[in-house]
Amino acid sequence: MIAGALAAVALPGAARPQRPMHRLGILRPTTAPGPEDFMARRIPASLRQLGYVEGQNLEIIARYAQGRVDRLPALARELLERQVDAIVAVGSGAVRAAMDASARVPVVMFGNFDPVAVMLRGNTALVRESVVRCVQDGGRRSFSGAGCEIPDETPHENLLAQAQALRSLGRS
Numbered sequence: 001m002i003a004g005a006l007a008a009v010a011l012p013g014a015a016r017p018q019r020p021m022h023r024l025g026i027l028r029p030t031t032a033p034g035p036e037d038f039m040a041r042r043i044p045a046s047l048r049q050l051g052y053v054e055g056q057n058l059e060i061i062a063r064y065a066q067g068r069v070d071r072l073p074a075l076a077r078e079l080l081e082r083q084v085d086a087i088v089a090v091g092s093g094a095v096r097a098a099m100d101a102s103a104r105v106p107v108v109m110f111g112n113f114d115p116v117a118v119m120l121r122g123n124t125a126l127v128r129e130s131v132v133r134c135v136q137d138g139g140r141r142s143f144s145g146a147g148c149e150i151p152d153e154t155p156h157e158n159l160l161a162q163a164q165a166l167r168s169l170g171r172s
Contacts, residue, residue: 022052025079025087026062027094029069039110043088065094072097080105092137109134120151124161131165 026043033040044054052058061082063075076097079087086106089095098107113119113130122130150159 021057021059023059023061023082023084025082025084025098026060026090027065027072027076027079027087027098028062028090029065029067029072029093030090031066032062032064039088039090069093073101076101092134095137109137115150115154119154119158119162122158124157127158127161128165131162132169135166135169 024043024047026039035041044058044060047054047058054060061079061084063079065071065075072093076087076089076094079098080102084105086108087098088108088110089098090110095107095109098105113134118126118130
């Protein structure tokens with residue numbers, strides 16, 4: 001808002017509206033990832049396709065618990081103090097910390113169950129159990145999807161089990 005006001009004062013003939021700066025928080029229980037990390041690459045790339053460009057109209061603010069999950073609630077509050085518009089939370093501990101910290105900021109859940117161990121190698125009972133746990137961890141404000149990397153060889157019955165579990169929980 002301040003930047004827009006300054007631009008209007010500095011360039012009175014410009015009628016172009018300023019794009020607001022959006023802030024995305026990322027909360028992870030791990031250490032900071034390297035540049036080869038899937039999420040570190042994919043999130044900015046996906047958002048760029050939607051018109052959100054880091055440094056132009058997007059600021060990504062990441063907090064890492066360094067393996068100390070007891071730090072997640074404080075880190076979630078820190079992200080809220082930075083006035084993030086949404087939080088990407090990785091793992092059920094980060095999801096719970098982010099959701100407990102605020103009822104108004106959207107929380108996007110990532111990595112709540114392993115797509116290889118559960119979807120590819122697991123059985124339908126494990127898939128259903130993992131989906132139920134994921135939705136319970138996320139609460140009413142959560143959603144669940146197939147995940148970022150479902151292997152091509154995933155048994156069809158496991159994909160169906162995921163869809164059926166979501167339907168039984170009223171999430172389809």
